[in-house]
Amino acid sequence: MRSITVINKPNSQLNNCRRALRILSAVLPLLIISIKGHTQAVKSYGPGSRSAETKSAIGPLLDAYNVSWDTPGPSSSQSMPTGNGDIGLNVWVEPNGDLCFLIAKTDAWGAAAPGEKNSWIKAGGILMKLGKVRVSVNPNPLLDPGAKFRQILRLHDNEIVVNEGTGEKAVQLRVWVDANHPVIRVESKSAKPVIVKVTLDNWRLGAGGDTVLSKRANQVTWYHQNTDDADPHLRGIIFGGLIKGNGLVRKDDTTLQSGRAAKAQLIAIYPLTTKGLSDRKWLSQISNQAGQIGQLPLEQARQAHRQWWDQFWHRSWIFIKGDGLADSTTRGYVLQRFVTACAGRGAYPIKFNGSIFVVDNPRYQQNAKSQGRSIDADFREWGGQYWMQNTRAMYWPRLMAGDFDEMLPLFNMYKQILPDNTKQVKEFYHHGGAYFAETSPFWGGLLYMGPEVKENWTGHYFTPILELSMMMLDYYEYTGDQKFAKETLLPIASAGIQFFDQHFGRDAQGKLLLDPDNSIEMFWKVHNPAPDIAGLHAVISRLIALPDNLADGKTKADWLRFYNELPALPVGEKDGKPVLLPYTGPQTAQGRNLENPELYAVYPFRLYGLGKPDLQLAINTFNVRKFKDKGCWVQDPIQAAMLGLTDDAQAYVTFALTRKEPTLKFPAFWATGHDYAPDEDNGGNGENGLQQMLLQTDGKKIILLPAWPKGWSADFKLNAPYNTTVQGSVKNGKITNLVITPASRMADVVDVTKVN
Missing domain, CATH: 1.50.10.10 (Glycosyltransferase)
Structure with a gap:
């Protein structure tokens, strides 16, 4: 003692x-370190950076730390994160070849269900997912025995690329969240024409308080609206998204599909959160958002996105050997x-307990002695409050x-x-x-x-x-x-x-x-x-x-x-x-x-x-x-x-x-x-x-x-x-x-x- x-x-x-x-x-x-030569003045690299520095070839250094997998899924627990600072995705591929991702947003604050007993979850709101999206291709190369698979997170450009199959059966899916605009893009390219199907898979539809708008012309639109009996700070919040793409036609209220087989397809998903607007005004705003962003040339948007991330990576770095x-x-x-x-x-700030990248878990246990149960991706221990120390x-x-x-x-x-x-x-x-x-x-x-x-x-x-x-x-x-x-x-x-x-x-x-x-x-x-x-x-x-x-x-x-x-x-x-x-x-x-x-x-x-x-x-x-x-x-x-x-x-x-x-x-x-x-x-x-x-x-x-x-x-x-x-x-x-x-x-x- x-x-x-x-x-x-x-x-x-x-x-x-x-x-x-x-x-x-x-x-x-105080030791003044002297160096030979002089400081080379070059242009500024990224928000918050300074105007004089020696620019490094950051791309090859980052490439060594790209995350690459050669086995799909099977679930969100095997997902990769990506995002633009506000909109975040957990991206994975299921064994059947379907590309899936959970969509999150930093201001998608919902309210606890009326019967919630966990006091931390009841107080402070729930930072919810907007939903889950599934992208399927037909024919699907992963259904062939021995088909090759690779999913890679490319850090320098912040994009996730999925390659399925080889040769004439090859399909590539590229996912990126635009650094400069509130839009998620999924691009498909294939050696031969394929049918692409995109489906909203939302576990809160109906009893969970989410609404899918019916009979929307060649688009899927859905939203979550907090009820009038929610905490006043949560009341009036609406969040959701709109899915559309050239050549995609409505199959049902939650599904779009290629009108005809094609070698290339672009899917665009537009998330939006509002507060204090009616659902009708929310719909008007998200429709305008989709219309304006959709007019941007794709390659111009891609280059601007890549430039933002290049500037980001040039702000600072540490590589150890x-x-x-x-x-x-x-x-x-x-x-x-x-x-x-x-x-x-x-x-809003980053949540210490999962950020916007929490996932569902069919076998969640609160502790080693508790009985396992299934939770969805809206759940996080310690709820929605912010702990300053964390x-x-x-x-x-x-x-x-x-x-x-x-x-x-x-x-x-x-x-x-x-x-x-x-x-x-x-x-x-x-x-x-x-x-x-x-x-x-x-x-x-x-x-x-x-x-x-x-x-x-x-x-x-x-x-x-x-x-x-x-x-x-x-x-x-x-x-x-x-x-x-x-x-x-x-x-x-x-x-x-x-x-x-x-x-x-x-x-x-x-x-x-x-x-x-x-x-x-x-x-x-x-x-x-x-x-x-x-x-x-x-x-x-x-x-x-x-x-x-x-x-x-x-x-x-x-x-x-x-x-x-x-x-x-x-x-x-x-x-x-x-x-x-x-x-x-x-x-x-x-x-x-x-x-x-x-x-x-x-x-x-x-x-x-x-x-x-x-x-x-x-x-x-x-x-x-x-x-x-x-x-x-x-x-x-x-x-x-x-x-x-x-x-x-x-x-x-x-x-x-x-x-x-x-x-x-x-x-x-x-x-x-x-x-x-x-x-x-x-x-x-x-x-x-x-x-x-x-x-x-x-x-x-x-x-x-x-x-x-x-x-x-x-x-x-x-x-x-x-x-x-x-x-x-x-x-x-x-x-x-x-x-x-x-x-x-x-x-x-x-x-x-x-x-x-």
Whole structure:
């Protein structure tokens, strides 16, 4: 049993804000890396990218990680994902040769059935599928004995190509979701003319609340409409689709078929979600959508689609060499980034518990002891609510990846939630400010959580607005987007700071007293929890450092006043070594989860790390942490990398990026863990950890190879704050071919391998 002694650590480096900001200056000797030659200026590659870089031939590098199968189906568990950021598909081929895919959309929010007993599914809406589509060809080459089959996901162009049969019987099916328009396209090509049939297979027709319009001229149109007794935030939502194609004629209300056999056929599917419109207006809007997009020349649309994805892949990359684990880790990183991009540009953030790629399962078991049952693809454990601690994992790595557009749905959701949460705080507590609940539907909302309310997992849990503010501050530093800072960052961060300032009292020394306050889900209603103290220190110091045109002197003075009232982080001893503690006072609170809240001071709030004071204190804390589980939502891969612990970081990252769900075929559909498959926070934490092993930033300082294994080589391009990109190679433990854009940022580079 370890002995624990509680110590009051002086807050010497944080007692003055301006001094606190200076701790970001280098402790490591600053080594300026010089390279021969010059930076080649070329055109910008993709949204959020910079204007000067060395363009790499990304296609051949990606081709090595295309996913290819030579055996069909038989079910959605053997599906490949694709999508355009809002519309997502799970694509597979059944043994009879039929191409099938589930259609999802980031805003297809339905309501739970009246008899639903699962409280998590009842509260927060259900992110439903739009339906399932089946494409058949006749004659079908896969029905021949020994017929060849191949299904391949081509990452660079984001298309799925299916080849069935050979020679005169060969048929090719190509599936892609247009990156620039809300349309799914399926193209068939065959050596000889074939009949193509497309069928809507929707399990919710009738009792499930979906409607198929009858006798539509050469098209299939269907929709789901939430009922009038649904939650007001879900009421009035209609989502569905329209299927059509030149040469396709109506066979029945759910089926279209070629009017005559042909060697080529195009099927177009147009999904649409509306809110507040009648079903008649929804039909008018989707008909207009189909008419306008349908007029686009196919090859022009294809080239624009491919160009978008080429630009996307040029934003950043990491390709590792060295051993089999290096290759499989690269595959996991590339595919996770791809899956995130397929779902990351829609109306709402990515769901940690399956994204828009959940599938049906005829043998689902909630746990090893429960009886198996059949579930459809609308089901996901933990329902439709957003957990900030889980959701963040997919969004932190978007910064270094340069996928800034994918962060906006997260920020916009909380921006829309803010006004009502502010009103509730005023109503409940009679003061200003706001916070975000740890678990929240997309429309937000709070429960009253006064000090007399019984403790629970997420009741007195106020941390999310601090972490979101930290992420938004990073987004601003990376992009320089002042409009975002004024309209999104500052309203949210200011409301959060005001809440903490006015909601909690002060102790005898005039310091902020956070009590009662959860130390995340781990310790309930404790005294001065470390995550909130760390978050307040980190966020307020950065707010004060913002340009004067974003925050005036009076506002900054008030922030500084509050900053100087913050308590120190709790520190104690374990085995004779100083360590951070999860909360202040005797460490007697019952642990409720499998978390290490004391390490929030490392990540996400970055008060400790390479080149910062008291690094050994943070390393001691990491080494004696209670929970060392791998995968899912654990933060250990990022925290280990930020502390320069290479072996630990490598072990956690490689585990996360190879942790495939055994019941699913796609190699980056991650295991259920504590969540639901595919487990997106598992992949996001792997991404983030790998990036932090290669590159970290501290103010303007760019730290290279802070936790990189000596046996791994790499080619990489990552993004850094102040509109900077860092591109280079790692060989034999050394950086080569380094290009920093803009070149003036070369003076800020620290190569850890040379320091050590």
